[in-house]
Each structure stands twice: as C-alpha cells, then as structure tokens.
Amino acid sequence: MATPRIAAKEPAVISLDSGTYYWCVCGRSRDQPFCDGSHQGTGxxxxxxxxxxxxxxxxxxxxxxxxxxxxxxxxQTL
Known part of the structure; x- marks a missing residue:
C-alpha cells in the first residue's frame, strides 16, 4: 500500500455534532480532515x-x- 499524503502537520480542532463521519486516510481529500472520495484507486x-x-x-x-x-x-516528530 502507498504512503498517505500529509495534509497538514497540525490537527484539525473542530466541534462536531452527534453523527457519523468519515475521516480521510489517504491525505488527498480537499475537505480535510474528512473524506471526499479522492482515495478512489489508491488502496x-x-x-x-x-x-x-x-x-x-x-x-x-x-x-x-x-x-x-x-x-x-x-x-510533532515529522
């Protein structure tokens, strides 16, 4: 499997309402830190x-x- 892209070297500190969310693993999403489907074909x-x-x-x-x-x-170690 490929190495994910580093979207940022800091966390996204945000307030979330109750519900289900999808966190981007690949680092390609333009809707960081959430998935926008950009992972298609990456594994x-x-x-x-x-x-x-x-x-x-x-x-x-x-x-x-x-x-x-x-x-x-x-x-902090990257």
Whole structure:
C-alpha cells in the first residue's frame, strides 16, 4: 500500500455534532480532515467514526496517528 499524503502537520480542532463521519486516510481529500472520495484507486479507505454528542475533537491531518481518526501528537516528530 502507498504512503498517505500529509495534509497538514497540525490537527484539525473542530466541534462536531452527534453523527457519523468519515475521516480521510489517504491525505488527498480537499475537505480535510474528512473524506471526499479522492482515495478512489489508491488502496486507502476512509475511517468511519461516530460522535455520540456534540464535542470538540482534534482530528489527525498528518495521517500518521496510531489512534485514527484522533491526533496523537505524531505530527510533532515529522
């Protein structure tokens, strides 16, 4: 499998309403940190995750996190 693109070397800190979301794994999406379908043909698939209630989250944009879709600070070592 190919290496994902680094979309940014900082997390996307955003407030999400309850619901289901799709986090971009490939780094190609123009709707970072969410999937827009740009992964087609890359071998990557988005990560589906659910937020139970409205909350602020830090979503990984370097695509190297060990806790997808959430930032684990890995971007600080790139």
């Amino acid at each position: 990557f698939e988005p990560v589906e995750f659910t937020v139970a209630e409205k909350k602020e989250v830090a979503l990984c944009q370097c695509k190297q996190t060990k806790t997808p879709p959430y930032c684990d600070g890995t971007h």
